[in-house]
Amino acid sequence: MxxxxxxxxxxxxxxxxxxxxxxxxxxxxxxxxxxxxxxxxxxxxxxxxxxxxxxxxxxxxxxxxxxxxxxxxxxxxxxxxxxxxxxxxxxxxxxxxxxxxxxxxxxxxxxxxxxxxxxxxxxxxxxxxxxxxxxxxxxxxxxxxxxxxxxxxxxxxxxxxxxxxxxxxxxxxxxxxxxxxxxxxxxxxxxxxxxxxxxxxxxxxxxxxxxxxxxxxxxxxxxxxxxxxxxxxxxxYFDREALHVGVADWADVAYTVLASVVSTAVPGRAVVDAGSKALAKESRGGDGFGILLDHPEVLVRSLSEEHGVLDLGATEWRPKIGERVRIVPNHVCASVNLQDGLLARDGDVHRLITLEARGRGPWIA
Amino acid sequence: MxxxxxxxxxxxxxxxxxxxxxxxxxxxxxxxxxxxxxxxxxxxxxxxxxxxxxxxxxxxxxxxxxxxxxxxxxxxxxxxxxxxxxxxxxxxxxxxxxxxxxxxxxxxxxxxxxxxxxxxxxxxxxxxxxxxxxxxxxxxxxxxxxxxxxxxxxxxxxxxxxxxxxxxxxxxxxxxxxxxxxxxxxxxxxxxxxxxxxxxxxxxxxxxxxxxxxxxxxxxxxxxxxxxxxxxxxxxYFDREALHVGVADWADVAYTVLASVVSTAVPGRAVVDAGSKALAKESRGGDGFGILLDHPEVLVRSLSEEHGVLDLGATEWRPKIGERVRIVPNHVCASVNLQDGLLARDGDVHRLITLEARGRGPWIA
Structure with missing residues (x-):
């Protein structure tokens, strides 16, 4: 396991x-x-x-x-x-x-x-x-x-x-x-x-x-x-949009993207391995593409395909390489659609969830 | 076939x-x-x-x-x-x-x-x-x-x-x-x-x-x-960003998303079945999420997950339900990543391209 x-x-x-x-x-x-x-x-x-x-x-x-x-x-x-x-x-x-x-x-x-x-x-x-x-x-x-x-x-x-x-x-x-x-x-x-x-x-x-x-x-x-x-x-699952609207509280958020810090070379920033191919580039009027569940003062400021850039400007937290973070995406549906499968916590047990309805096939007869 | x-x-x-x-x-x-x-x-x-x-x-x-x-x-x-x-x-x-x-x-x-x-x-x-x-x-x-x-x-x-x-x-x-x-x-x-x-x-x-x-x-x-x-x-493949920068001409664009018109109920618009789960919601400063290859005066103005809303304000073209269009996405890499596979035209033949390197697995040992 x-x-x-x-x-x-x-x-x-x-x-x-x-x-x-x-x-x-x-x-x-x-x-x-x-x-x-x-x-x-x-x-x-x-x-x-x-x-x-x-x-x-x-x-x-x-x-x-x-x-x-x-x-x-x-x-x-x-x-x-x-x-x-x-x-x-x-x-x-x-x-x-x-x-x-x-x-x-x-x-x-x-x-x-x-x-x-x-x-x-x-x-x-x-x-x-x-x-x-x-x-x-x-x-x-x-x-x-x-x-x-x-x-x-x-x-x-x-x-x-x-x-x-x-x-x-x-x-x-x-x-x-x-x-x-x-x-x-x-x-x-x-x-x-x-x-x-x-x-x-x-x-x-x-x-x-x-x-x-x-x-x-x-x-x-x-x-x-x-x-x-x-x-x-x-x-x-709810998402950052739901938090913004006030239809959910932080304790209701059931989906995050688990990511690892891969670079801290640029001052004031940290880069995680969740980019637009994991979070989805769903803009919310210029205020970033996600927010850290455990550090809600930290936004994912920009996204490349495999890079999420965390803005450390409003936090004392200084992540280490390899440290894991949980990101609440702006739009959960778009993020789930990018996953091969999900890791799920069910009580004390962790296991996988398969996404049988993802994709469009069989699209060729 | x-x-x-x-x-x-x-x-x-x-x-x-x-x-x-x-x-x-x-x-x-x-x-x-x-x-x-x-x-x-x-x-x-x-x-x-x-x-x-x-x-x-x-x-x-x-x-x-x-x-x-x-x-x-x-x-x-x-x-x-x-x-x-x-x-x-x-x-x-x-x-x-x-x-x-x-x-x-x-x-x-x-x-x-x-x-x-x-x-x-x-x-x-x-x-x-x-x-x-x-x-x-x-x-x-x-x-x-x-x-x-x-x-x-x-x-x-x-x-x-x-x-x-x-x-x-x-x-x-x-x-x-x-x-x-x-x-x-x-x-x-x-x-x-x-x-x-x-x-x-x-x-x-x-x-x-x-x-x-x-x-x-x-x-x-x-x-x-x-x-x-x-x-x-x-x-x-190039994409709309490449056209904008001038690094490619229209005749160089090798990837589009083929979509069908599914609704014309709202005046001045037509809706196609390529939404953010096919084109990717990659914003380019508010000027839409894609452009029609065959009607470059028509932008994909907004995207829901399975809906692309075409703005017909600058065109005389009035698409019919079921009509097919080819959309040049803003960012080709993000769109390809959303496909199960691709349809390819190779000379006079159409066939499939598989995307072996898509996804992340095997991510569970």
Missing amino acids: KAADPATIETPVGYVELDRARANATRVAAYARSHGLRWRPHVKTHKSLEVARIQLEAGAQGLTVATLREAEVMASLCDDVMLAYPPVGWTKLERLLSLPESVDIKVALDGVEVLTSLASAAVERGRTVGVLVELDVGLGRVGVQTADDVVRLAELAAGTEGVAFRGVLFYPGHIRMPRGEQTGHMRAVATRLHAALGALTAAGLHPEIVSGGSTPTLWNSHLVEGLTEIRSGSCI | KAADPATIETPVGYVELDRARANATRVAAYARSHGLRWRPHVKTHKSLEVARIQLEAGAQGLTVATLREAEVMASLCDDVMLAYPPVGWTKLERLLSLPESVDIKVALDGVEVLTSLASAAVERGRTVGVLVELDVGLGRVGVQTADDVVRLAELAAGTEGVAFRGVLFYPGHIRMPRGEQTGHMRAVATRLHAALGALTAAGLHPEIVSGGSTPTLWNSHLVEGLTEIRSGSCI
């Missing part, structure tokens, strides 16, 4: 505290339950069957995925899977429709072309795929723009063989300000959603699922009336 | 034009030769045996690596390998010293601790590892700060069993301005290097290798007197 010890394992490597992850899952599930919401966590954060199992055991009801690889892997664990991503292209449709018959597949989409190609492919396979109409509530990334557009696409889904209208989905990804300042923004989302839901009712359509939620808005999800489920995913 | 066709292969996927890559390799090798320099390309860009073979066949003499995985994979192809990274920690030393005896290993480092632990491990294995002293020439990342420090570390290397002093290494990573404005900066590098080389000579030490070079400074490498080799790696 020498190599699976955080003191000697090769760095850089993603490091998970499973007890914290379990506590996070329990807390989110309890919040959802207390507000009559279901929790359908997005697995893009962890890409791991073991961690998905933790979420389901804590009370998650269903899983959210973005890629077909994630869908295929998670279908082995859970029969309620939502692809919160438009499946465009024949291989993606083929893979989607090859998921086990036992899986209740739901797909979020925002356009007629995606809906009709999905429906045709489903008819060919003798399946029916659930459709959620995605509504843009302010991010301006994907999603139909008006309540009328929601109704139009929902009516098309309801009237087209191979698909079934199941509900509405939105992602409030534009709401990233501190938790206490979110109320007005959440009310604006609620207003927009209310209009769409009202128009659907007027058209005689009844969304069984109204799916929303992000990790920054997690604890304010109940402010959006009509919601039936939240999809928050990165709440399993 | 249907799936290995760029018109139908599942997206997103990295896409290489091998004829262009070969032409780039030939041009760099010719430049180096014409100035009496050796070319030791950094394989971190491509992580592929096939592409390393192209570089060696074009005239590269030796390879540069940053990770032990890269070293292990490339050692099967080439017996002249430089680890341009301090090997810190027992697994890295173990892996380094387990490279075949036939491989002439060289390591760049900047500190006494790294040198002495490397030397001890080498003595234990009965090997001698070449050492290059890394000099900081302005980036402020790693590297000793003064000519005196170069001499001190070189003398230690020369006098310590298990290691041998082989030369000096530097990385002018701070020089990223347009090619025509680089001359003064290159002269400053030359002055700093000259002082170090002079001090070494005065101390009776003779660096056999003086290793420098980056892709932005590629065609100005000859301005640095005393240089014996360049390590430019991303010149095999």
Whole structure:
């Protein structure tokens, strides 16, 4: 077990505290339950069957995925899977429709072309795929723009063989300000959603699922009336963004990148072996790419591919070559995606977590 | 072969034009030769045996690596390998010293601790590892700060069993301005290097290798007197940064990310399925994360994990759902590292390139 010890394992490597992850899952599930919401966590954060199992055991009801690889892997664990991503292209449709018959597949989409190609492919396979109409509530990334557009696409889904209208989905990804300042923004989302839901009712359509939620808005999800489920995913581990927003405390952070100090040659700095290929170069307005868990006064000021440059300007701490540090990345999902696997602490034992849903393959037929 | 066709292969996927890559390799090798320099390309860009073979066949003499995985994979192809990274920690030393005896290993480092632990491990294995002293020439990342420090570390290397002093290494990573404005900066590098080389000579030490070079400074490498080799790696593919610096033309760009349009619901935008998990979120001062090869007026304005948002504000082009685009990423090395494998066009044939040197494993003994 020498190599699976955080003191000697090769760095850089993603490091998970499973007890914290379990506590996070329990807390989110309890919040959802207390507000009559279901929790359908997005697995893009962890890409791991073991961690998905933790979420389901804590009370998650269903899983959210973005890629077909994630869908295929998670279908082995859970029969309620939502692809919160438009499946465009024949291989993606083929893979989607090859998921086990036992899986209740739901797909979020925002356009007629995606809906009709999905429906045709489903008819060919003798399946029916659930459709959620995605509504843009302010991010301006994907999603139909008006309540009328929601109704139009929902009516098309309801009237087209191979698909079934199941509900509405939105992602409030534009709401990233501190938790206490979110109320007005959440009310604006609620207003927009209310209009769409009202128009659907007027058209005689009844969304069984109204799916929303992000990790920054997690604890304010109940402010959006009509919601039936939240999809928050990165709440399993949290990250520096979550700390900034105030949706998590330091003691909740369950994922760090374990790194070793490899150079102290430049005064005022120390270099670790976690660079952009371990932490991900996710900028947060010029204030660095990560922060040390055990020295929160120390930022990862800049990143090269294999170098993370620690700014020692605000600390008395002077690390030695070979010293190990734990870095909280700005964006946990992007960092996990760069790992071959994770080292996990489970009580007193250290072991590995595999990332079965990482990558995209088999991408060549 | 249907799936290995760029018109139908599942997206997103990295896409290489091998004829262009070969032409780039030939041009760099010719430049180096014409100035009496050796070319030791950094394989971190491509992580592929096939592409390393192209570089060696074009005239590269030796390879540069940053990770032990890269070293292990490339050692099967080439017996002249430089680890341009301090090997810190027992697994890295173990892996380094387990490279075949036939491989002439060289390591760049900047500190006494790294040198002495490397030397001890080498003595234990009965090997001698070449050492290059890394000099900081302005980036402020790693590297000793003064000519005196170069001499001190070189003398230690020369006098310590298990290691041998082989030369000096530097990385002018701070020089990223347009090619025509680089001359003064290159002269400053030359002055700093000259002082170090002079001090070494005065101390009776003779660096056999003086290793420098980056892709932005590629065609100005000859301005640095005393240089014996360049390590430019991303010149095999080039990227948006290279276009910006002017070190490559559009016709030289050999790597793009092939993506599909998945949403056109938001006016003025189109969304493709290449997000930060395919392109890498490498910021270039707020001007987006990539540019379309076939529509250079279109930028990838923002990235989520699986969404790339194209700004259609400066184009008449209105893409359809399912339409394929080729995106030149800001930083090719970071994008290649996110791929499972690459689709390559080789003359009239499309096939796959495997990325043997990607990842870090076996990281658990």
